[in-house]
Amino acid sequence: MLKRIRAWYAYVPTDLPAGEARIFAGAKIGYSAWMVVQGLSAYIFLQLDQNVLAAYNGAGVLLTAFCFYCLVSGRPDIGFHLVNGQNIVGVILVTLFIGLKPAFFLFGLVGLVYSPLSEWVSRRTQAVLMSANAAAFIGAIALGLTVPPVAELPPLWNLIFATVNGAATAALLLMVVLTYRHAVDVAEAALESEFRKSEALLHNIMPPAVAERLKQNPKVIADSHKQVTILFADIVGFTVMAGRSSPEALVTLLNRIFSRFDALVDSLDLEKIKTIGDAYMVVAGLPAARHDHAEAIARLALKMMVAAEQVSQETGKRLQIRVGIHSGPVVAGVIGQKKFAYDLWGDTVNIAARMESHGETGKIQISADTAKLLDERFELEPRGTIEIKGKGQMATYFLIGERTVTQPDVQNIQ
Template sequence: EWTYIRKDGSRFPVRLSVTALRDEAGKITGFLGIGSDITLAKQAEAALKESEERYRDLFENASDLIQSVTIEGRFVYVNRAWRETLGYSDEEIANLSLFDIIHPDSKSNCENVFRCVARGERVKKCNAEFVTKDGRKISVEGSINCKFVEGKPVATRAIFRDITERLRTEAALRCEQEKSEHLLLNILPEPIAERLKQEPKIIVDDFAEVTVLFADIVGFTELASSMKPIDLLDLLNKIFSIFDQLCEQHSLEKIKTIGDAYMVVGGLPNPQPNHAEAIAQMALDMQAKITQFRNHTGQVFNMRIGINTGPVVAGVIGLKKFSYDLWGDTVNMASRMESHGLPGQIQVTVTTYEKLKEKFLFKERGVIEVKGKGQMTTYFLLGNKN
């Protein structure tokens, strides 16, 4: 390459090709020179170099991890973020293979991805685990493709993003969400909780027939006066925890506890054809558990249980400290059956008796005066017929 000077003194680059001229004897008699103005070529070359430097600077200063690897797995290029994240120097990288930094948990998947891109497939999303120089496992995701020369794969090019902290945060959020879900399901029936999550609003449903049970510890007041508050609460917790297990066992829905009273219902929020039978069986199991508990602890107390069957309205109302509850005459009557009952007995209404008399043993109590209802015939549930 030569630099020529124009008449006006300006300079321009020339690519000069020179050929010797010879006579018949082969003696050089002169030279023939052909020059080409390569100003435009030089400008294009400079622009290309500037562009390459700009892109290299872009790659080198990118926050993502950028790498180029030969088809044999040797590193051709890694950027600054890659080196800083994994902790390797240029000298160490020169002696590394791609599979030296892949965590064993990801090796099979990465080998499969490597084969895919070597066949010409572009992998738009690839997840992997790398191992840093100090032995930490980091999670990355990104895209990868392959460079081909004359139809043959020569190198893969990948851009990854370190998502280790994001995955850790997501896992922590899932854990907290699961705790919240568990807490919500301890307060509300699962179908009701799902409806509230979809659309927070008042939930009110009519149920044509359910069976409601109220249970109350007889002698609780006397018991409370003779025990420390913390010991009393521990006692109640043990008893009600047993009842909670019985609810799950019989697929019933615990509604609430009020002091020493326990309320449970069968037949909602999911329909249950045998709701009356399930409640009756739970009542018998509650009495048996109380007897076992009394014998084991030496505490002197008993239970009254009342049961009624009929229609109710159920739902969640209010904006704060909401709970799932029942309303209606059926609920009131079940409560009356408990409060007008006898210690150690399970008192039921005629309605409940008619639904259960074929499968359970009863004793007619006779006519009693029920507050707000007048005289009513009631029955004591004694056990199963089988």
């Protein structure tokens, strides 16, 4: 039985808005406790020959029961208005009959503080109720100081009521503070969570350093970078594959291989610029310059070849990529006001794209400029010269792999 009662009080309808749901269970407990308090007060006042106050508290039990019914039947605003009105009338009536000594006027202060917590009425109504409770609190004090009570209670009962009412007021005000503190904590936690999500999303769109600049000054951002290395990768035969696969299967496959590429980019501390269809673009050397930009991109390209082969084996799809790399100067910046993007411009971008589009399936084609930066640390195979639109004949190479650095045999060194 106790479990059922506890479960009933803890139950909150699932269709309630978040604000109302937070106070629904507390309101059920509050109404129940208030009925008990008023019933006990009615009995005590009856024993003290305070028949008017006994009748008032008795009627208050019935009124609170109706407020309780309004709460659980879907009209909590009606109950909130009635219980506030009862509190305001009670503060004045009790003070008029037995004075300030029993400290019932403190409940005007409680009503003043509790009114803004209700999610069942508008902000304007909350302000009206706050003003009414404040007026009742001040009016009760003025009434108690200027008008003698109708029938003052014995000193012992004044002390008992003052102690109980003072403690109850302190406890209720503490509950208000704790409720407010909890609401603030929840709101701050939610705000922090959403802030982290928005930051992560922004950092996925562009480099963190550029994102911070954009937040500080949302104007055009354009930077020149003297030496970077750009990689383009493309899935060979993607158009044919698209015609033979369902949209869901195609997107799933792209997501699978590009997610592998993303992980490799992160592990090498490079900057992914974008994907366009089945094309994948990465750069090294910006937004912060690095001396090993060509080496880093070369290592990425080799790892991407391995990743593509792994995905091909895992999925049973014949999946091959073609990679092109070129090094040189670029301009990088953010364009657009809506769906803005971080992008690169310049001949270096165009040549890197041509290195990929004029490459061979399953191979990594690099320009002579990139080949010079790789020195002897990578194994290269000369391809010869190819015609590059707008540039004429250009010498190119195939990147075969990274050379193994051998350590000298220290045992033979005397």
